[in-house]
Amino acid sequence: MPLHSLLTILADNRPHHITELAHATQRQPQHLNALWQQTPPHIRGLLRQKDGFWQLVRPLALLPEDHSHPHFRLDVLRETTSSNDVLLDAVKRGEAVHRRVVVAHHQTAGRGRQGRGWESRAGECLMFSIGYTFGRERAELGALALVTALACRDALVSLGCPVQIKWPNDLVSGLDKLGGILIETVRRDEQIHAVIGIGINFVLPKTVEHAASVQSVCAAKILPAQLLDAVLNRLHQSLPQFDGHGFAPFQAAYQTAHRDQGREVAILHEGEIRHEGRVLGVAADGTLQLLTEQGEISVASGETSLRLPEQLENGDAPAPVRYLLLDGGNSRLKWAWVENGHITATNQAPYRNLDALNQEWLQYGGGIERVVGAAVCGTAKQAMVAAQLPHVRIEWLGSMKRGLGIYNHYQSPLEHGADRWFNILGSRRFSSNACVVVSCGTAVTVDALTADNHYLGGTIMPGFHLMKESLALKTANLNRAPGKLFPFPTTTANALAGGMMDAVCGSLMLMHSRLQARCGGEAVDVIITGGGAAKVARALPEQFTLDNSVKIVDNLVVFGLLNWIGQA
Incomplete structure (x- = not known):
């Protein structure tokens, strides 16, 4: 399919000359623009053309059909119902699926845990399934999802993506979900064949709430082939170890990667709270250990869902974490109210009249944990700002030699404007x-x-x-x-x-x-x-x-x- 070939080549975010693209698509160079108009709207606007070269402004989660891996047998499919279904059907036909991987660019019937759908547009999500045949009984595979989540998390961290795990197997950045895992097993020929389905948001899904993506979380540019290979390399090490020794060798590392270790959580079943308590850890069988008012209990994943108190619509949720952030420019002050990591409101005013800041402080200032600012306005105007925020200490931050993994080459950070430095730190969101x-x-x-x-x-x-x-x-x-x-x-x-x-x-x-x-x-x-x-x-x-x-x-x-x- 010419259009698919064109997208697969451009998905690496590198410039490609139109002669290369024309040869791959079996089109004349002058006909490429007409072919490009057939791309989905969410991809069409990503193209940049210059001096005969075409390049997308960001990578897409599309792999060439001939992509290979030294330890797994790969099939790259343009479209299928579900990559899990491809391997499950193969098991039922008696075919070997051990160490076979199916990558799907588009799924018409993707699914997640508890029967939920898993939807994504072309190029937005890296979706693949891994077949693996275990010597253990099905009852002993309960922690396989946790081991897989840990392998995915470690692969992402190795590529510069600071993600965590939400028990049992969600990849998260804060409260936002980056990826999920669905494991299905079939018993055939006296063996347990597991199909491990993995979906990782590569580009931020516009239609999904509370979602994160590789592009939004990771500081460095990552290509889909890099991510797939990094995950498979980790699983090449982890799956045989799990088959031989169970979850125990992974227990400590999992708890380190677990977002909610030591935190208060609620366990839901069919939308209703069944347990509330503090997470003590994860046991050697993968169950969650929870300290409740009635004592310590173990929770199996099954049909349960874990929520932090701030995610619950009802109940006694703790007070939100709130900040006031200040941008002290030369002529105006800008500020933002932040709750649980999200900006809830912004405003600005000239220094000669900061009444609006004082009024908002009286209205919203209760419960503010920190007031942090970056200023180039000088000490006199900083004092004017402080006068509007009584009984609070403002942390005015300056430029730094390093921050968020960014190295500052300015000869003297003390002479470097704080606004310029925090503009640079902020740019990594975009x-x-x-x-x-x-x-x-x-x-x-x-x-x-x-x-x-x-x-x-x-x-x-x-x-x-x-x-x-x-x-x-x-x-x-x-x-x-x-x-x-x-x-x-x-x-x-x-x-x-x-x-x-x-x-x-x-x-x-x-x-x-x-x-x-x-x-x-x-x-x-x-x-x-x-x-x-x-x-x-x-x-x-x-x-x-x-x-x-x-x-x-x-x-x-x-x-x-x-x-x-x-x-x-």
Whole structure:
């Protein structure tokens, strides 16, 4: 299928020349654009074209059909009902499925635990099933799901993805689900044949609530083949050990990876709370050990679900974890209220009138655990902010040599603006590629971050208002309001507007070119924040925005603070 071949080649997020794509799809180069129009809408907008090369702005969970692994026999299917079904049917036909892996690009009847559906659009989820024949009895395989979850988690961590496990076998980032596991067994020829189904969100699903993805969680860019191979390598070691010795060798490592170890949880059955208590650990048979008011009990996975108190709609949930985050710019203060890791409200005001901050503090300040900020505004304005937040200590953070796995190459972090640093930390929520981060405020900063998390530094130039004031004060006959943007201005007012915008766009594009050369031609994203962000994005050449991912993000400093607090 030509379209499938085209997508599979481009899924690696690398540039491919149209002659290569034409040969693979058996199409003429001039017919590729018509073929591309047949792609699903959620993929169509990811394409960038430049100098005869095509490239997607991010990888997709699609593997070439000839992908192989040294320890497993792989089949890559474009579409099937369920990768689990393929192996289960093979067992029923008497075929050997031991160490056979089926990867499905699309499932028409995917399923998860407790009969739930598992849905994803093409390229969004890495879905595969593994066949394995055990020498143990079926009753002794209860902890197989936990061993599989641990192998997946360890593989992700080795690739730079800080994920955890929610008992028994969900891969999670905080409260958001990254992946799941479904194990089905068949007894045939006096042996137990297990089919281990694994689904890992590769791109953030737009239609699923409380979901995480490899692209949103991992700092570095990861390709689907890397992830699949890393998981299979772990399972190549874990499955024989489990077959020989059970869950005991994995027990300590699992408890270390378990998100809820030592926490208060609720166990639900068919939507009703059956047990509440503190997690003591996981036993050698994989059951959850819970300390309740009635004493210690063991909970088997079965048809149960585990929830944290803050996830329950009813009941005595503990107070939420709440922060106030501050972005002290040169002329304005921005702030955000955060609850359980999510921004619930934002606002901003000039320093001359911070009444809104004080009013919100009186309304929402109860229960705030920390007030954390990044400031470039100076101590006088920091004192003005503190006056609006009585009886609380503000933690003003500065730039750092390292943070969230990012190395800061600025010669003296003490001289590096905190806003620039936290913009960089915040950018990782929106790009795993190399990126140019532009902040359009009183000053315009243009900074460079590599895909492997090296902050290289950047430039500072006057913002739009400072440029206008400088021209008005230092140049005769230019004390006038800027006009509108035109490619070739023919009035002085329009020339002022065009000159200021060209300066900012030119600085952005020059930094982009430098970074792309530094990174060997890899994709370089652009993230723009600040009051002038939308205006700058509109002024960029159309071809530049087609060739590159350009995102506008409000409150990028706040996202950086949120990322930093989340890791801390």
